[in-house]
Amino acid sequence: MLHQHRIIIYTTCYNVLDGVTLTIRKLEQEILAAGHFVCILTTRSGDLVNTHLDGQHPNRRVLFMDNAIPIPFVHDPNNPDLSYQLGFSLSRSVQRQLNEFEPTLIHITVPDCTALHLIEYARRKEIPIMGTYHSNIPEYMDHYPGMGWLKPILGGFFRHQYNFLQALYVPTPFIRRHLTDTYQLDRATRLGIWGRGVDVERFHPDHRYAAGGKFRAQLGLEDDDVLLCWVGRLVPEKRVDIFCDTVRRLDAMGLRFHAIVVGAGPCEEEVKALPHTTFCGWMNGDQLAVAYASSDIFLFPSAVETFGNVTLEAMASGLPVVVEGGCSGHLVEEGVNGFACLAGDSDAFFEATATLVQDHAKRLCFSSNSRAKAEQLEKHSVVRRMLQNYQAITDEFYADYGGHHANRDKEYTFVAGNHPRPIFLVMVELLFIVLFQVLWNMSQLFLSVQDSLLHRRGAGANIPLESSGLQLPAETIQSHPSDVSVTQSASPLRPQDDKPEATPEVETSTASEPAPDQMSGSPRTCRVVDVPTAMASSFIRTIEFVCRLESCMRNCMSSVRSETLGLRKRKKSYEVYKRKKTVELGSPANHGKDPLDVSGNRHGSNSSTAVRSRSGGSMSASTMKEFLDVVYRDPSLAPSSGDSSSLVQVV
Numbered sequence: 001m002l003h004q005h006r007i008i009i010y011t012t013c014y015n016v017l018d019g020v021t022l023t024i025r026k027l028e029q030e031i032l033a034a035g036h037f038v039c040i041l042t043t044r045s046g047d048l049v050n051t052h053l054d055g056q057h058p059n060r061r062v063l064f065m066d067n068a069i070p071i072p073f074v075h076d077p078n079n080p081d082l083s084y085q086l087g088f089s090l091s092r093s094v095q096r097q098l099n100e101f102e103p104t105l106i107h108i109t110v111p112d113c114t115a116l117h118l119i120e121y122a123r124r125k126e127i128p129i130m131g132t133y134h135s136n137i138p139e140y141m142d143h144y145p146g147m148g149w150l151k152p153i154l155g156g157f158f159r160h161q162y163n164f165l166q167a168l169y170v171p172t173p174f175i176r177r178h179l180t181d182t183y184q185l186d187r188a189t190r191l192g193i194w195g196r197g198v199d200v201e202r203f204h205p206d207h208r209y210a211a212g213g214k215f216r217a218q219l220g221l222e223d224d225d226v227l228l229c230w231v232g233r234l235v236p237e238k239r240v241d242i243f244c245d246t247v248r249r250l251d252a253m254g255l256r257f258h259a260i261v262v263g264a265g266p267c268e269e270e271v272k273a274l275p276h277t278t279f280c281g282w283m284n285g286d287q288l289a290v291a292y293a294s295s296d297i298f299l300f301p302s303a304v305e306t307f308g309n310v311t312l313e314a315m316a317s318g319l320p321v322v323v324e325g326g327c328s329g330h331l332v333e334e335g336v337n338g339f340a341c342l343a344g345d346s347d348a349f350f351e352a353t354a355t356l357v358q359d360h361a362k363r364l365c366f367s368s369n370s371r372a373k374a375e376q377l378e379k380h381s382v383v384r385r386m387l388q389n390y391q392a393i394t395d396e397f398y399a400d401y402g403g404h405h406a407n408r409d410k411e412y413t414f415v416a417g418n419h420p421r422p423i424f425l426v427m428v429e430l431l432f433i434v435l436f437q438v439l440w441n442m443s444q445l446f447l448s449v450q451d452s453l454l455h456r457r458g459a460g461a462n463i464p465l466e467s468s469g470l471q472l473p474a475e476t477i478q479s480h481p482s483d484v485s486v487t488q489s490a491s492p493l494r495p496q497d498d499k500p501e502a503t504p505e506v507e508t509s510t511a512s513e514p515a516p517d518q519m520s521g522s523p524r525t526c527r528v529v530d531v532p533t534a535m536a537s538s539f540i541r542t543i544e545f546v547c548r549l550e551s552c553m554r555n556c557m558s559s560v561r562s563e564t565l566g567l568r569k570r571k572k573s574y575e576v577y578k579r580k581k582t583v584e585l586g587s588p589a590n591h592g593k594d595p596l597d598v599s600g601n602r603h604g605s606n607s608s609t610a611v612r613s614r615s616g617g618s619m620s621a622s623t624m625k626e627f628l629d630v631v632y633r634d635p636s637l638a639p640s641s642g643d644s645s646s647l648v649q650v651v
Contacts, residue, residue: 003104003391003394004035004036004037005031005036005037005104005105005387005390005391005394006036006037006038006039006101006102006103006104006105007031007036007037007038007039007103007104007105007106007107007390008038008039008041008098008101008103008105008106008107008118009024009027009028009038009039009040009041009107009109010041010042010106010107010108010109010110010114010115010118011024011040011041011042011109011110012042012043012045012084012085012086012087012110012112012114013042013043013045013046013084013085014040014042014043014045014046014050014051014062015042015044015045015046015047015048015049015050015051016045016046016047016083016084017046017050017053018233019134019307019309019310020109020134020135022309023134023196023309024040024109025053025054026197026379026383027383027386028040028054028060029054029383030380030383030384030386030387031387032057032059032060034384034387035059036059036387037059037060037101038059038060038061039060039061039062039063039098039101039103040060040061040062040063041063041065041094041098041118042062042063042064042065043064043065043068043085043086043087044064044065044068044085045068045083045084045085046083046084061101063094063097063098063101065087065090065091065094065114066091066093066094067087067088067089067091068085068086068087068088069085069086069088070083070084070085070086071084071085071086086112086113087112087113087114088113088114088429088433089113089114089117090114090117090118090121095121098121103125103127104127104128104394105127105128105129105130105390105393105394106118106119106121106122106127106128106129106130107130107131107132107390108129108130108131108132108161108165109131109132109134110134110135111131111157111158111161111162113429113432113433115161116161116420116421116429117421119161119164119165119420120420120421122405123164123405123420126403126404126405128166128393128394128396128397129164129165129166129405130165130166130167130168130169130389130390130393131162131165131167131168131169132168132169132170132194132386133168133169133170133171133175133179133306134171134306135306136175136178136304136305136306137154137158138150138151138154138155138158139151139237139304140237140304141154142237143235143236143237143304144236144237148532148533149532149533149535149536150536151533151536152533152536152537152540153536153539153540155182155183155540156415156416156540156541156543156544157540158183159183159184159185159415159416160414160415160416160420160425160544160547161420162185162188162189163185163188163189163412163414163415163416164405164418164420165189166189166190166393166396166397166408167189167190167191167192167389167392167393168185168189168190168191168192169191169192169193169194169386169389170191170192170193170194170306171193171194171195171196171306171307172193172195172306172307172327172330173193173330174326174327174329174330175306175307175327176191176193179191187412187413187415188412188413188414188415192389194382194385194386194389195307195377195382196307196309196312196377196379196382197377197378197379197380197381197382197383198309198312198313198315198316198374198377198378198379199316199379200316200374200375200378200379202285202286202289203289203292203293203313203314203316203317203374204289204293204316204317204318205293205317205318205367205371206293207289207290207292207293207294207317208290208293208294208318210290210293213294215290215291215294216294219258219260219278221258224256224360225256225257225258226255226256226257226258226296226297226356226357226363227257227258227259227260227294227295227296227297228247228257228258228259228260228295228296228297228298228299228353228357229259229260229262229291229292229295229296229297229298229299229314229319230243230259230260230261230262230263230298230299230300231262231263231288231291231292231298231300231310231313231314232262232263232300232302232310233263233264233265234261234263234264234265234266234267234268234271235265235266235267236266236267237302237303237304238300238301238302238304239301239302239303239324239344240265240267240270240271241270241346242301242344242346242349243261243271243299243300243301244270244271244274245346245349245350246299246346246349246350246353247259247274247275247276247277248274248275249350249354250350250353250354250357251275251276253354255354255357255358257276257357258276258277258278259274259276259277259278260277260278260280260291260295261277261278261279261280262280262281262282262283262288262291263281263282264281264282288313289317292313292314292317292319293317293318295314295317295319296319296320296356296363297319297320297321297322297353297356297357297363298310298311298314298315298319298320298321298322298323298338299322299349299353300314300321300322300323300324300328301322301323301324301341301346301349302323302324302327302328303324303326303327303343303344304327305324305327305328306327307327307328308323308327308328308330308331311323311328311331312331312374312377314370315331315337315370315371315373315374316370316371316374316375317371318367318368318370318371319367319370320337320338320356320362320363320366320367320370321337321338321339321370322338322339322341322349322352322353322356323338323339323340323341324340324341324342324343325340325341325342325343326343328340331373333369333373336366336369337366337369337370337373338352338366338370339352339355339356414548414551415544415548416543416544416547416548416551417547417548417549417550417551417552418551418555419547419550419551419554422546422547422550422551423550424543424546424547424550425543425547428543
């Protein structure tokens with residue numbers, strides 16, 4: 001019989017509906033369907049209306065952090081869907097609510113400051129910890145000029161957190177190889193693979209004919225016109241530049257095609273200027289399903305995906321796919337349901353797309369194969385595998401490590417020590433929090449002054465945001481299929497939009513040379529970032545050494561204290577009695593021993609009411625209640641009628 005789990009899932013932006021949170025919501029539904037309990041710990045990011053999007057359930061609760069701060073320049077009060085917050089710690093109020101939930105396992109999806117506090121909480125309470133990997137955040141830095149030096153710092157910070165997890169489940173073998181080769185995460189954490197699933201009923205080719213094919217008709221398309229599709233945030237790391245380049249080159253060839261772009265972001269103005277292109281903004285689930293099915297080719301050059309949820313949705317909708325080979329290539333059978341191109345190779349993306357645009361028979365064949373491949377990844381069967389992972393993590397924690405994180409620590413060498421928040425790291429964390437809050441207050445002051453000036457000048461005079469140097473999130477455009485309009489331009493994008501300035505430091509895990517599209521224009525090198533990157537690497541190694549040194553000192557002090565005072569009392573767990581079954585009343589081997597002593601725990605209780613066995617040991621009344629519940633539920637643990645030595649009495 002499987003244990004009834006009480007799972008805390010920590011995610012930063014639960015109410016921002018993206019690939020990460022939609023995956024978590026799928027998992028949440030399977031947890032509840034299996035009769036378990038779940039508590040979502042998150043910030044107030046996004047639209048709070050989405051909190052109970054899938055309905056409420058007595059076994060589910062959502063706990064909002066009370067000390068989170070909106071992230072500057074990524075916060076728009078007028079558009080909650082694009083408002084992000086960042087938490088820094090677990091307040092006493094939040095910890096009290098976590099204690100009331102009585103978690104049996106903690107699942108971390110984001111390695112940030114709050115996650116570090118949650119790891120510390122779990123270790124203090126002796127609760128198993130695991131995680132899932134959703135975003136290649138350090139790799140994003142390659143796509144922003146001057147930010148590449150942050151990669152080693154973020155990578156070291158994330159590695160320190162992941163070392164405390166029993167297992168980290170990544171979506172693909174490619175990501176596992178990347179984390180192993182780049183950050184050596186497998187040295188202290190087991191890297192398992194947990195893929196993603198898709199709702200094959202919601203995303204279905206039949207939606208192409210919804211309302212008589214009204215979606216394509218509103219775009220002015222004939223039956224033989226080819227419709228390209230993009231779905232995702234319009235940000236540099238998604239390689240919007242390659243999508244734009246492909247569209248312009250197809251137009252230059254004189255081919256009959258059209259393109260739709262579903263999403264929003266800083267690059268949307270470039271997309272709106274493309275020929276034969278419809279900018280749709282964000283769509284809800286049903287609208288998106290119609291948009292997918294009404295298209296003919298899915299083109300998505302992003303090289304920072306961890307799995308490729310949108311690629312899988314497009315395949316379920318019956319689309320041939322042209323994607324980057326490293327991150328989304330596991331979903332593609334080359335020349336069978338699409339093409340997997342080398343990261344950054346704009347020529348390869350163009351040639352693959354042009355081939356499909358011109359070959360109707362190949363598109364039909366690929367379409368059928370894509371649907372068949374997606375049906376193998378139906379969401380319920382895939383998501384249910386995580387419940388098995390929860391059980392395996394719990395079994396391992398109690399059977400292999402005796403319910404103590406300290407026992408696991410002895411088996412591994414941690415790069416930054418086996419204490420989640422050493423003093424030096426706490427100081428860095430506090431400095432970051434102070435700087436973050438100062439930045440937030442300055443941005444609020446700047447916006448306040450700007451609003452005041454706008455108000456004084458009146459509606460007829462506007463201060464362009466570009467001249468202020470402030471980058472605000474692009475406005476999210478919610479549109480229905482009936483509202484979409486074609487935004488066309490006869491002229492291509494400005495030449496400077498395609499120069500290497502946009503992404504001068506891009507490096508991929510599959511090639512050491514700059515992408516071909518970045519080699520055009522004036523010669524450039526990436527050597528300007530070598531010095532700050534080397535300094536950042538040295539900085540993170542110094543921090544790791546100092547933290548490891550502090551950890552060794554604390555371990556020595558703890559060892560001396562343990563020899564003096566004995567082993568510390570661990571959290572009493574239902575699992576100790578349920579799974580290991582070390583206490584068998586009536587067993588001769590256990591006569592004269594405290595039931596808790598059998599599993600290696602100190603007896604005793606802070607409660608004034610205690611239960612005393614014939615052997616003289618004692619345990620709290622609440623623990624005995626749990627113990628008796630197990631005994632009477634499991635006949636194999638019940639004492640024989642003739643064995644009076646197993647009787648217990650309350651004193």
